[in-house]
Amino acid sequence: MKRFRFTLLAICLVLLWLGWTDASLSLRNPEPATLPLAELQREGAPREWLHVTGGYQDLQNAISTSGTVKLEAFLVPMKTSPHADTFRVLVETRDPQILDLLRTYYFKLDSPAEQQRFLTEHAEAFHARRDVTGMLITGLIASGNRDKLMTLAKQLGMQVPEDVIFISEGKEPPSWRGFLFLALALAGLVKFGMMLRRKEPATPEK
Numbered sequence: 001m002k003r004f005r006f007t008l009l010a011i012c013l014v015l016l017w018l019g020w021t022d023a024s025l026s027l028r029n030p031e032p033a034t035l036p037l038a039e040l041q042r043e044g045a046p047r048e049w050l051h052v053t054g055g056y057q058d059l060q061n062a063i064s065t066s067g068t069v070k071l072e073a074f075l076v077p078m079k080t081s082p083h084a085d086t087f088r089v090l091v092e093t094r095d096p097q098i099l100d101l102l103r104t105y106y107f108k109l110d111s112p113a114e115q116q117r118f119l120t121e122h123a124e125a126f127h128a129r130r131d132v133t134g135m136l137i138t139g140l141i142a143s144g145n146r147d148k149l150m151t152l153a154k155q156l157g158m159q160v161p162e163d164v165i166f167i168s169e170g171k172e173p174p175s176w177r178g179f180l181f182l183a184l185a186l187a188g189l190v191k192f193g194m195m196l197r198r199k200e201p202a203t204p205e206k
Contacts, residue, residue: 005192008191009192012189012192015181015185016181018178019178019179019180019181019185022177022178023179024178026179028048029047029048029049031049032050032051033046033047033050033051034050035051036052036053037053037080037089038080040052040089041088041089041165045136049134049135049136049172049173050133050134051132052131052132052133053131054080054131055078055130056084056127057076057077057078057098057126057128057130058077058078058079058126059074059076059127060119061077061158062076062077062102063152063158065092065149071099071103071106072094072099073093073094073099074098074099075091075092075149075152075158076091076093077089077090077158078130082127088161088164090149090165090166091132091134091169092134092166092167092168092169093170094170095169101125105118105119132167133170134167134168135167135168135173136166137168
């Protein structure tokens with residue numbers, strides 16, 4: 001019985017922490033904060049949910065996050081101009097049009113000459129101006145994913161600044177999950193308290 005009590009307490013504390021993390025994230029981000037890419041690079045992110053404007057995607061230097069032939073997502077550098085040499089923002093995107101374009105570039109062309117011709121023909125798309133809405137990849141839970149993305153980018157030769165800002169496009173704050181976790185945690189703690197108050201049955205005297 002004691003083991004069950006402490007297991008219940010441990011589960012409640014984990015749910016309480018997860019719930020508070022998600023709920024506070026939702027309360028801080030009722031809507032995405034809109035700001036230009038140049039301001040984001042210069043001053044950092046004001047909140048976790050962002051709508052970044054005025055950036056240009058650099059698909060020519062994008063890298064696949066899957067590490068396999070099956071393309072599921074790409075890390076795309078976002079720059080303040082099509083010809084900028086440096087960047088500070090990387091966007092993880094699963095946009096079908098971008099995936100199709102890069103799938104053709106990497107796997108459907110047989111020679112460097114064909115790839116160069118494809119780049120020339122689609123130069124506008126490869127360096128198009130693009131606004132991005134998504135969530136920062138930050139926090140304790142996401143730190144592992146961030147580290148993996150940073151390691152992958154460096155292994156593939158991308159010159160990534162140490163203070164790079166990762167954005168997962170299309171991701172939004174959890175709307176109700178945190179409050180559900182909090183409710184479950186509080187219910188469990190009430191149950192735990194009732195179990196502590198419950199007296200063990202008296203042992204009959206011999």
